[in-house]
Amino acid sequence: MNCSRVRKTLPLLAGTDLPAGKARRIEKHLEGCSSCRKEVEELRAALAGIRAAAGREALDWPEGEWKGLMARVRSGKPGPRPVPVFGAIPRKAWATGFIIVLALGIAALILRTILSPPAPSLLSETVTATAAQPSRDLMKDEVLSRGYPQDVPFRIRREQGALDRTVLAAGHSPEKTRQDLMSMTLVSQETGLRVHWTFNRNFEWEEKKQ
Amino acid sequence: MDEKEARLVELVLGGRTEAFEPLVTPYRKLLLTLAYRLCRNVEEAKEISQETLMRAFRYLGSFDRKRSFKNWLLQIEMNVWRSLGERAADEGTLRELATRNTLEDPQEQLAGKEAREMLFSCLDGLSPREREVFLLRDIEGRSVKETAGVLRTSAISVRVHLSRARDKIRKLIKERFPDLLEGLR
Numbered sequence: 001m002n003c004s005r006v007r008k009t010l011p012l013l014a015g016t017d018l019p020a021g022k023a024r025r026i027e028k029h030l031e032g033c034s035s036c037r038k039e040v041e042e043l044r045a046a047l048a049g050i051r052a053a054a055g056r057e058a059l060d061w062p063e064g065e066w067k068g069l070m071a072r073v074r075s076g077k078p079g080p081r082p083v084p085v086f087g088a089i090p091r092k093a094w095a096t097g098f099i100i101v102l103a104l105g106i107a108a109l110i111l112r113t114i115l116s117p118p119a120p121s122l123l124s125e126t127v128t129a130t131a132a133q134p135s136r137d138l139m140k141d142e143v144l145s146r147g148y149p150q151d152v153p154f155r156i157r158r159e160q161g162a163l164d165r166t167v168l169a170a171g172h173s174p175e176k177t178r179q180d181l182m183s184m185t186l187v188s189q190e191t192g193l194r195v196h197w198t199f200n201r202n203f204e205w206e207e208k209k210q
Numbered sequence: 211m212d213e214k215e216a217r218l219v220e221l222v223l224g225g226r227t228e229a230f231e232p233l234v235t236p237y238r239k240l241l242l243t244l245a246y247r248l249c250r251n252v253e254e255a256k257e258i259s260q261e262t263l264m265r266a267f268r269y270l271g272s273f274d275r276k277r278s279f280k281n282w283l284l285q286i287e288m289n290v291w292r293s294l295g296e297r298a299a300d301e302g303t304l305r306e307l308a309t310r311n312t313l314e315d316p317q318e319q320l321a322g323k324e325a326r327e328m329l330f331s332c333l334d335g336l337s338p339r340e341r342e343v344f345l346l347r348d349i350e351g352r353s354v355k356e357t358a359g360v361l362r363t364s365a366i367s368v369r370v371h372l373s374r375a376r377d378k379i380r381k382l383i384k385e386r387f388p389d390l391l392e393g394l395r
Contacts, residue, residue: 011373015347015372017372042383046376046380046384047348047379049390050348054329057329059239061238074228
């Protein structure tokens with residue numbers, strides 16, 4: 001043991017507050033080290049001096065004051081200490097609980113980042129500007145497939161936009177009034193699910209899953 | 211807690227409040243002196259001591275009979291000191307060294323005054339926590355474990371503060387009262 005380590009323990013050794021084993025090791029060092037020995041002797045002398053000084057004086061209540069105090073004290077009522085609802089849980093317990101919750105939250109975030117696979121990417125293929133099948137009417141097909149009554153209007157009416165007005169002004173043309181379709185297929189790499197959407201020019205759409 | 215104290219506690223809780231006086235009388239000097247050493251003002255010490263006894267009476271029902279009654283009183287006093295005393299001590303208005311001297315012989319008086327000056331000079335050099343630990347362990351003779359219980363802290367914390375306090379006191383005495391260590395040279 002070197003002197004700097006021993007000196008840290010000397011105040012406790014001087015007051016016999018070290019465990020026996022450690023105290024023996026320090027005492028062994030002191031046998032061969034005069035400077036450490038001197039320091040522990042100073043500590044012991046200082047403590048003895050302070051204790052002697054403290055023993056010389058003790059305050060006491062004047063008898064009259066003491067009797068008055070006892071009378072005041074007895075005018076109260078003894079009982080258990082009221083424990084506040086939240087005060088019953090020590091502050092250390094609150095702090096520990098908070099730290100545990102915080103640590104779990106951080107750990108969950110880290111694990112989620114590490115362990116979770118990347119979001120499955122979707123493959124898509126897009127077919128644009130496909131000429132519509134003349135016999136095909138998406139909304140009508142859907143209504144029929146769900147068994148709606150025939151008299152229910154199945155097409156959502158909307159105000160004609162600028163493009164429609166231009167088309168109408170140009171006069172009847174089979175190419176321009178013919179409905180165009182756009183289809184898009186998304187394939188999940190993870191599950192192999194294929195979702196096929198078909199849109200018409202009014203963005204009415206049909207979905208098929210395979 | 212000894213049997214006599216347990217019986218007195220039962221009497222007080224049973225409504226015989228006059229039994230409180232014999233219960234706390236053995237500790238009246240201890241409580242007042244310790245409060246005085248903490249705050250170094252007689253009036254303040256009386257206030258702390260009085261509040262300690264008031265609380266002890268009020269909360270006697272919650273006292274755990276397995277514990278030491280003396281340590282319980284000390285614990286209450288430390289709590290009172292922390293809530294009432296520290297503020298006043300920090301204001302630096304509390305020093306009353308020569309006001310209490312019950313010794314009759316003039317030479318003894320002088321020795322007593324010097325001793326008290328040394329004691330308070332050393333206590334002044336400690337932080338509040340070091341002072342509490344030092345007074346309980348080295349002056350009142352509580353064990354490290356009991357001191358930790360009174361101060362509601364760990365034994366490790368007590369040892370750390372105690373070690374610092376003793377080392378500071380050694381240095382203070384060496385610097386201001388070298389005569390005390392003269393024989394060692």
